[in-house]
Amino acid sequence: MAPRSDDKTVSLRTERAKRGTVDAPKELRPGYPASRLRRNRRADWSRRLVREMQLTADDLIWPIFVIDGDRSREEVDAMPGVARLSIDLAVRAAEDAAEIGLPAIALFPNTDPSLRDEAGSQAFNPGNLVCRAVRAIKQAVPDLGIVCDVALDPYTSHGHDGLMDDEGRIDNDRSVEALVTQALVQAEAGCDVLAPSDMMDGRVGAIRAALEANGFTDTQIMSYAAKYASAFYGPFRDAVGSGAQLRGDKKTYQMDPANGAEALREVAFDVSEGADMVMVKPGLPYLDVVWRVKEAFGLPTFAYQTSGEYAALVAAAERGWLDRERVVLETLLAFKRAGADGVFSYFAPEVARLLKSQF
Structure with missing residues (x-):
């Protein structure tokens, strides 16, 4: 029919x-x-099946503050749950980090005030606090990555990332020479990733040339390419002891929070000079910059969940205003969604254990 x-x-x-x-x-x-x-x-099974982003321990780098002493632990008042650790305790923390699957840690020294001077000369000492910590951790956990900050603020008596001239201005070119010396000292100690956070012009190229000339061809550079003059750094400066030392502010060399396109110029310079990875700092308030950097360059892009971001979340959770576990996971997923390949976070060990317990 x-x-x-x-x-x-x-x-x-x-x-x-x-x-x-x-x-x-x-x-x-x-x-x-x-x-x-x-x-x-x-x-739940369907949400998991179509989920666009996945957060794992591999996405996290744990910042650790180190101090002199033995079996010493000093709580950071503005960062509940975070402490400065003597080298022996930092080694234990590094072992724990490897055990729970974190790929790397980042070391930040709190230098004794008696060792700080106008030139930041302790930064160039092969036996300084951070270099001793690197050696001890590498001996105990050789396969754990170590990131070292390249900046003079933990070592200067004025609290700035570079050297000051007689008129109180930051001398860019003299600062770059000092940063190169600091970077070589850290590379010699066994640091895997040098992370210049100083925001001096030309420092990435100078550090890369020095590394090549001295046989450190495999040492990586993670440039803080877009670091803003932010109000979110306060607790960190207290943790490393530079807050009370700081004369004035850092607006002449760190970026204006109002600028986004400028970040792309900063990243372009650092990439052309030999940066293997780039950083945007702060994190959550600057996810638009993370996105623009990743879209424009496509190279490994990191963000730093700063001390201020950490303190704000912890304080709200302690008052019962936020669910700590959920809000921490949500913010870290936001970094991933914006294009970050990894995040520096003080929540890293907590989140790694949480993720591990879910499987």
Whole structure:
């Protein structure tokens, strides 16, 4: 029996609907009710199946503050749960980091005030606190990555990342020479990744040339390429002891928080000079910059969940205003969604254990 004309019409419309033609029946056209986005959200298994971003321990770097002494632990008042550790305790922390699957840690020294001077000369001492910590950790956990900060603020009596001239201004070129010396000392100690956070012009190229000339061809550079003059650094400066030392502010060399396009110029310079990875700091308030950097350059891009971000979340959670576990995971996923390949976070060991318990 030949199909009725209305059967032919239905068949034709169905075929056109499959091809996305505009004359498909209303009930088959894209959009509601044919498309109900809630279908993929209705069950846990389905949400997991279509999830776009995945957070793992491999995405996290744990910043650790080190101090002199033995079996010494000093709580950082503005960062509940974070402490400055003597080298022996930092070694234990590094062993724990490796055990829970963190790929790397970042070391920041709190230098004794008696060792700080205008030139930051302790930064050039092969036996300084951070170099001794690197050697001890590398001996105990050789496969754990170690990131070292390249900046003079933990060592200067004025609290700035570079050297000051007689008029109180930061001398860019003299500072770069000093940073190169500091970087070589850290590389010799066994540091895997040098992370210049000083924001001096030309320092990445100078450090890369010095590394090549001295045989450190495999030492990586993670440039703090877009580091803003932010109000989120206060607890960190207290943790490393530079806050009370700081004369004035760092607005003449760190970026203006109002600028986004400038970050791309900063990153372009550092990449052209030999940076293997780049950093945006702070983190959560600057996710737009993370996104723009990743989209423009496509190279490994990191963000720093700063001390101020940490302190704010912890304080709110302690007051019962936020669910600590959920909000920490959500913020870290936001970094990933914005394009960050990894995040420096003081929550790193907590999150790594949490993720491990979920599997």
